Amino acid sequence: MPMKRLNNITFKNRIIFIFLISTLTPFISLGFISFYTIDSIINNKVESALQSNLQQDLMMLENTLNNLNHVSQQFAYGGNTNKLFEQLGMTQEPYEKLRLVNEIRSELNNITFSNPNIGLLMYYDMDRDLYDFENFRVRGEFKPDNLPILAQYSEITYYGPYLSYNGSINQYVFSIMRKVNLPDQNLYLYIESGRNALKTLFAPQNRKESSRRLLLLDPTGRIAFSEVTDAFSVNSSFPGANPEVKSGYSGGYFWSKEVSNQGWSIVSVVPKTELTQERNRWLLQISGIFFFFLVVALVFAWLLRKMVYRPLKKFHHEINSLIHSNEKEHEEKTNIPEFDYLLYQTRDMKRKIWALYEEIEQKEKRRADLEVEKLLYQINPHFLMNTLDTVHWLAVMNGQKDIDKLVLSLNKLLFYNLGKMGETSTIGDEIEALKEYLQLQQIRYDFxxxxxxxxxxxxxxxxxxxxxxxxxxxxxxxxxxxxxxxxxxxxxxxxxxxxxxxxxxxxxxxxxxxxxxxxxxxxxxxxxxxxxxxxxxxxxxxxxxxxxxxxxxxxxxxxxxxxxxxxxxxxxxxxxxxxxxxx
The missing domain is CATH 3.30.565.10 (Histidine kinase-like ATPase, C-terminal domain)
Known part of the structure; x- marks a missing residue:
């Protein structure tokens, strides 16, 4: 039943339908392919950008912490400063104490001056809960136990980020506390990152992508710092704590993670809606383009029907006129070169067909003569071989052996050579015919x-x-x-x-x-x-x-x-x- 309905569709409707399908199908297919491609490109672009920025942030933070670690090693293990502290602990002379204190401060100032990425630096006595030799004014009460721990080891602890204790700046910093190698003293060296070390890392208003937020995870996967506390609260476990997993979706955010050499991780978080924003804008644009193409396709389908269907009527009229040889020849044109050429060919074919009709009539008149000639051509070879066969028997009857031999060979050879054109034989037949031929030639030649x-x-x-x-x-x-x-x-x-x-x-x-x-x-x-x-x-x-x-x-x-x-x-x-x- 559906096939019958399809067969009843008119040619002009088929033209419109086929044109729309042939025009829109590639566009729709290209649209689907483009959608998945654009979606993949957008996701890859955003993920690559986030990953690239995250790697830069990780490198910046690692360089800062490595610099703090390097400076702390200069003070904690040997060196002139430790000797000065040992001398200060053993002397009772006020003047000598004052001199040693000034030398220690001078050493600290030299280190601070030669390392611009170093901020607040001081020594902290864990037993007495006192700090000394600070190079900047300390804001508020210094309580290292309240600092957010980033990573902790036997003799060194990484903290951050948090608001600096440095009274001259108001920004997030990282710090380390390392135990100083001094006998009979529970002394620690505290060093913060400098003013410009992490200027853009934890200042969202200075980032180009303002929607990006950062998280810091300790080696166990605990969130040590969060700029998105509503979805990722501090001291909670991060859902993507597995170090093998680099990115994913959680709580309406897309996150990308990088793990440092010390085991802690930095995570970049972006709202999921930002990833789909550009894709939705592209879908809106492609929908508008599709509607425009649909309108254009309908217009062109109508023009195509007009250009094709009308000339077909002229062809129909020309074909109907083939049955009337004396009908006046038409000269109308379609003003389309291809159709005009086909009309010319159709009219020329019409003239040739009627010329062929006349030629066939003349050939029919000669048909009887051709049949007679054909019969004659068929009779002549048989007549020749039958005549030779009669000569053969006359020679046998009269004892003419040479003539008998000659005629018999000739008859066999003629029978073989006068076989049907294109008919195949065998090698044996060829050899037998060749022997008959050679026998004739031996009789014929005088050598x-x-x-x-x-x-x-x-x-x-x-x-x-x-x-x-x-x-x-x-x-x-x-x-x-x-x-x-x-x-x-x-x-x-x-x-x-x-x-x-x-x-x-x-x-x-x-x-x-x-x-x-x-x-x-x-x-x-x-x-x-x-x-x-x-x-x-x-x-x-x-x-x-x-x-x-x-x-x-x-x-x-x-x-x-x-x-x-x-x-x-x-x-x-x-x-x-x-x-x-x-x-």
């Missing part, structure tokens, strides 16, 4: 020649083109053999084909004569005297075997000629037919 025929018995039943061997033997006989002549005919079946060899000991040929004979140069081959027979052999080989057969001629003047045929085995194995006895 003696020997013929040696050697045939592989396995090849006798193989198919062969009719009248293949006689032209080559005839050439050898006419143009190569004289008294005491010798002709050898060999047929051998090999794995790669059937090899037919015809050899004589006649006058031979030059290389130029062989080339002219094989290249089908008509004028020159006629001069050689072998043109007709060899031309027939070449053409029959080409017709039956194409390029699979091979014809070669080897000859030298005064040394005879060797003609070799190579026929393909696959073609020879095809079924063949042979003619029967004459009717």
């Amino acid at each position: 003696q020649f020997d013929v040696d025929i050697e045939v592989d018995e396995q090849s006798l039943g193989l198919p062969s083109p009719r009248f293949l061997l006689q032209p080559m033997v005839e050439n050898a006989l006419y143009h190569g053999v004289s008294d005491d002549g010798y002709i050898y005919v060999g047929v051998a079946l090999q794995e790669d084909g059937l090899i037919i060899t015809i050899q004589d000991n006649g006058v031979g040929m030059t290389r130029e004569m062989i080339d002219e004979l094989l290249n089908d140069n008509k004028e020159e081959s006629d001069q050689v005297g072998m043109g007709i027979g060899m031309k027939y052999v070449r053409r029959i080989l080409k017709s039956n075997y194409g390029d699979q057969s091979k014809l070669q001629i080897r000859s030298e003047p005064g040394k005879g000629t060797v003609v070799t045929l190579r026929l393909p085995v696959a073609a020879l194995e095809a079924p063949s037919t042979s003619g029967g006895e004459p009717q």
Whole structure:
């Protein structure tokens, strides 16, 4: 039923439908492909940008903490400062104490001056809960136990981020506390990052992507710092704590994570709506473009129907006029070159058809004459062979053995050679016909020649083109053999084909004569005297075997000629037919 309805759709509606489908299908397909591509590109672009910014933030933070660690190592392990602290703990002289304190402060100032990324630096006595030798004014009460721990090890602890204790700045900093290697003292070195070390890292108003927020995780996956406390609260476990997982979605945010060498992690968080914002804008744009294309496609479909359907009416009128040969020829045009050309061809076809009708009428008048001629052509060969057969019996009755032998051979040879055109024979039939031909020639010529025929018995039943061997033997006989002549005919079946060899000991040929004979140069081959027979052999080989057969001629003047045929085995194995006895 649906197929029947489809068949009832008019041509003009099919044109509109096919045009819309062919126009909109690529656009819709391209739209879907573009959507997934754009979505992938946008996600990859945002993720790559977040990952790149996160790697830069991680590098900045690691460099800052490594710098703090490097500076703390200078103070904590040996060095001049530790010696000054040991001397300060052992002396009781006020003046000496004052001198040592000034030298320690001088050492600290030198370190601070040579490391601009170092901020507040001081020593903290854990037992007395006191700090000393600070290089900047300390804001409020210093309580290291209240600081957010980023990572903790046996002799060093990383803190941050938090508001600096440095009274001269008001920004987030990171810090470390390292135990100083001094005997009988529980002394720690406290160092904060400097004013410009992390200027943009924890200042959202200075970031280009204002919606990006940062989290810091300790090595256990606990959130040590969060700029998005509503979704990721401090001291809670981060949902993507697995170090193998680099990104994901959680709480309406897309997050991307990088793990530092010390084991803590920095996480960049972006609202999920920001990732889809650009994609939604693209969908709105592509929807508008699709609507525009739909309107344009409908307009062009209507124009196409107008351009195609109207000229078809003219073709319909021209075809209907074919049945009226005397109808006046139309000259209307469609003003479309292609259709005008087809109309011209249709009108020209109309004229030719009626001319053919007239020609057929004339040929029908000659048909009877052609049938009579055909019967005559069929009767003449049978009449000739039947007449020869009568001569044969007359010769037998009168004891004329030579005439009997001659007529019998001629009759067999004519029967074989007058077989149907294109009808195949066998190698055995060819050999028998060749023997009859040679017997006729031995009676005809007044000189003696020997013929040696050697045939592989396995090849006798193989198919062969009719009248293949006689032209080559005839050439050898006419143009190569004289008294005491010798002709050898060999047929051998090999794995790669059937090899037919015809050899004589006649006058031979030059290389130029062989080339002219094989290249089908008509004028020159006629001069050689072998043109007709060899031309027939070449053409029959080409017709039956194409390029699979091979014809070669080897000859030298005064040394005879060797003609070799190579026929393909696959073609020879095809079924063949042979003619029967004459009717």
